[in-house]
Amino acid sequence: MKAVQFEGHGGTEVIDYAEFPDPEPARNEVLIDVKAGALNHLDVWTRRGLPGLSLDMPHIPGSDGAGEVVDVGEDVTRFEPGDRVALSAGVSCGKCEFCRHGQHSMCVKYHVIGEHVRGIHSELATMPEDNLLPVPDGVSWETAAAAPLVFQTAWRMLLTRGDVRPGEKVLVLGASGGVGHAAVQVADYAGATVYATGSSEEKLDHARELGADYAINYEDDDFVEQIRELTGKRGVDVVVDHVGAATWQDSLKSLAKGGRILTCGATTGGRPETDINRIFWNQLSVIGSTMASHGEADDALELVWDGTFEPKIRDVLPMSETARAHEMLENRDGFGKVVVKPDSEL
Template sequence: MDAVTFDGHGDTEVIGYDEVPDPEVGRDEVLVDVKAGALNHLDVWTRRGMPGLDLEMPHVPGSDGAGVVTEVGAAVTRFSAGDRVALSAGVSCGDCEFCRNGEYPLCASFHVIGEHVPGVHSEYAAIPADNLVPVPDHVDWETAAAAPLVFQTAWRMLNTRADVSPGESVLVLGASGGVGHAAVQIADHAGAEVYATASTEEKLRYAEELGADHVVNYEEADFADEIRAETGKRGVDVVVDHVGEATWDDSLQSLAKGGRLVTCGATTGGRPETHVQRVFWNQLDILGSTMATPGEVDDALEHVWDGTFDVRIRDVLPMSESARAHELLENREGFGKVVVRPDSELD
């Protein structure tokens, strides 16, 4: 079969589309005929190489994908050949104290398909049955592939970790990205007053379409100053920051007293300076969040499947053009998710 691969870390020139061995299906796995995959910034960082990441090369990336079941392992009872499924990429041990308490993302063995082990940007993929969710017949493959990672991540950030209540105010940074555009909709659905930042007027208009009440072009204004002005110097109750170093101080400055900053990533760097006095004097909470529990995944995707949440697709490309797909993310081109499909699906 053909698959997206890289055999070393680096820039986009390391990405290929090559023939690799067909996957073998284990007892607890399902073989999926992949119809579409989607990219996340996680794919960019995996390709570049992260501290502590030790991959078997060549590596097949991809933590988002959807397709049709063609074969099931001997121990699998949840799925049958012909079922439509999508990947939920977080893998936990299922037996530690955190897993027993339902907090799967806190598992010491937690890892991500596509990041730590081979992913699904390929014609076929063998996936643990526990990492698949059913996809209704009316949902198209691009939506099914693009929704799971970002919507489960944003759902846990806002509903579980930050516990957003109706009437609160939420600032979403980078509203044009995958997590950002999901977070705008989830905050709006929770009854919050939503502030959003983006780098162009076109992206800001998209954010407004999805539920943002106030928008800030961070290329033209300091968003912390704008938020303080918009809120009468009060600040917002919650900031959703997946940017990291470049926005960290302004995010803290944007919070009201007793506010919460919730973070799931650091695309501009993971070691920002923190004014600790601001944290304790204003009694701020800094909350980390990673992906979601199975129940949170189901809750988030139910709202995608029924059309409550809109998965925006900025481009659909053949998997052989995955280097270009990575560039779209790195250069912040467009609004929403980038989808890749096996070349054989586009013939």
């Protein structure tokens, strides 16, 4: 088979699309004929190299993907050849105190397929049965590939960890990205008034289409001042900030007293300066969130499959052009997810 892969960390030049040995399913694994994959910022971080991350090389990236079951291991009971499946990339031990209480993404041994172990951006892939979700007929491969990681992440962050309630005011930064555009939809679904930021009017128009009540161009306007004006100087109840160092202080300034800042990532750096005085004086809460439990992923994806949520796709590229897909993410080109498909599928 052919697979996206790299032998070492670095820039996009390390990415290759080349021959790789065909995988065979272990007892608890499913062999998938991959029809589509999708990129996330963690693909960029993994390719660049994360501190403390040690990978078996060559590494196949990809934490989002979907395809048809070809074969199953002898212990697999949920799937059979011909089934349509999508990957839910978080792997938990199933035994620790967090797993026993359904908090799989808090597992002490939690890791992510595509980030810590080989991923799904290849013509064929073997994945653990527990990490696959059934995909209904009628759902496109592009949608099935693009939705799981970002929608389960946004769902847990906003509804479980953030406890967003109807009538609250929610600011979503970077609303054009994968998690950002999912967060806009989840916040709107929860009944919140949604404020979204983006770098162009085109991106803001997309955010409005997905449920944003107010859209702020952060290239033209100071979003803190805009939030103060739009909320009568009160501020918002919740800020979704997966941007990190570049926006952290302004996110804190945008919160009303008693507000919550939710974070699931930090694309501009994970060590921002922070205003502790503002946090304690305004009684703010900083809440982290990672991926989702199995039940949360199921709940979020059911609303994708029935059309309530829509994963926007900015482009579909052959896997041989995965380097260009990485550049699109790094340059913040377009709105939504970038999908890659095996060249044999195009």
